[in-house]
Amino acid sequence: MSNTLPSLLLVGGGRMGSALLAGWRERGLSSVLVVDPSPAAAALAGPNVTVVASAADIPHGFAPGAVILAVKPQMAAQALPAYARFGGHAVFISIMAGKTLNAIAAMLGVKAAVVRAMPNTPAAVRQGITVAVAGSHVTPAQKTLADELLAATGLISWVESEAMLDPVTAISGGGPAYVFLLAELMEQAGLDQGLPPALARQMARQTLIGSAALLAASDEDAAALRIAVTSPGGTTERALAVLRADDAWPETFAKAIQAATERSRELSS
Numbered sequence: 206m207s208n209t210l211p212s213l214l215l216v217g218g219g220r221m222g223s224a225l226l227a228g229w230r231e232r233g234l235s236s237v238l239v240v241d242p243s244p245a246a247a248a249l250a251g252p253n254v255t256v257v258a259s260a261a262d263i264p265h266g267f268a269p270g271a272v273i274l275a276v277k278p279q280m281a282a283q284a285l286p287a288y289a290r291f292g293g294h295a296v297f298i299s300i301m302a303g304k305t306l307n308a309i310a311a312m313l314g315v316k317a318a319v320v321r322a323m324p325n326t327p328a329a330v331r332q333g334i335t336v337a338v339a340g341s342h343v344t345p346a347q348k349t350l351a352d353e354l355l356a357a358t359g360l361i362s363w364v365e366s367e368a369m370l371d372p373v374t375a376i377s378g379g380g381p382a383y384v385f386l387l388a389e390l391m392e393q394a395g396l397d398q399g400l401p402p403a404l405a406r407q408m409a410r411q412t413l414i415g416s417a418a419l420l421a422a423s424d425e426d427a428a429a430l431r432i433a434v435t436s437p438g439g440t441t442e443r444a445l446a447v448l449r450a451d452d453a454w455p456e457t458f459a460k461a462i463q464a465a466t467e468r469s470r471e472l473s474s
């Protein structure tokens with residue numbers, strides 16, 4: 206990250222806000238002011254990071270180059286208007302699920318420069334992926350700044366169609382939860398088969414970590430890596446016949462993503 210970045214204002218230092226902050230920190234960020242009323246947020250303070258409890262505590266004259274909106278979508282109407290005053294030169298980067306560019310601009314001023322982005326929690330270790338769309342008032346320089354901030358926590362892809370952000374939210378935004386659920390289910394299955402708890406946990410975790418590392422290091426795609434595990438007539442083939450039955454993972458996963466996509470659309474206004 207360049208060391209000429211303007212100051213940043215992070216509104217909401219919860220799970221995702223703090224993950225972004227950790228990613229920026231690791232990369233070497235410019236100064237960040239965090240607004241968050243939660244007592245837990247005070248722990249985010251450190252070199253170049255100041256935490257205040259409300260917008261009223263922002264020092265007079267503070268002029269952030271970017272305001273990152275990381276509060277719950279349900280808090281937006283209450284929280285956002287206090288930041289409309291920064292709209293003169295700051296780019297607003299919303300990571301709120303569902304909230305559209307128009308809905309955000311309605312809370313900040315119709316001419317506000319708004320980027321809608323969907324990161325995920327691996328941002329905390331700079332392994333995230335963010336998909337973003339820029340609103341019509343975002344200048345090229347503001348888009349470059351947003352790109353630099355979001356790319357500091359992992360991969361970034363920009364899209365032209367805002368409608369894509371709903372399935373993106375369902376797939377990569379929430380995706381880490383599905384992977385962690387798999388770890389939980391593998392651990393439980395190990396316990397059910399009589400394995401000692403510590404071993405069941407270690408196997409589940411390291412299998413996910415090692416598989417992700419193999420996928421990252423390999424030129425082969427996921428299907429080829431799956432086939433490489435699956436000996437004809439062997440044990441994995443039996444398990445996959447259960448998991449890949451039409452009414453099992455393929456149907457269930459498609460339904461789950463559809464449900465999350467619809468929820469993102471419901472949160473739009």
Ligand SMILES: NC(=O)C1=CN([C@@H]2O[C@H](COP(=O)(O)OP(=O)(O)OC[C@H]3O[C@@H](n4cnc5c(N)ncnc54)[C@H](OP(=O)(O)O)[C@@H]3O)[C@@H](O)[C@H]2O)C=CC1
Pocket residue numbers: 216217218219220221222240241242243244246275276277278280283284300301302323324325326378379
């Ligand atoms: N978690 C995830 O994996 C992802 C989340 N997102 C999006 O990120 C946003 C934040 O989610 P997440 O981090 O999970 O939620 P959290 O509840 O962990 O974080 C939100 C934080 O905002 C604080 N807060 C509440 N009101 C205000 C306010 N008026 N001003 C400033 N801060 C306030 C909350 O404090 P308190 O707890 O005291 O209310 C909390 O610390 C959401 O919009 C979500 O859709 C996007 C991608 C992934």
Ligand SMILES: O=C(O)[C@@H]1CCC=N1
Pocket residue numbers: 302374378379
């Ligand atoms: O569950 C949510 O609504 C947010 C958006 C993606 C991940 N967490």
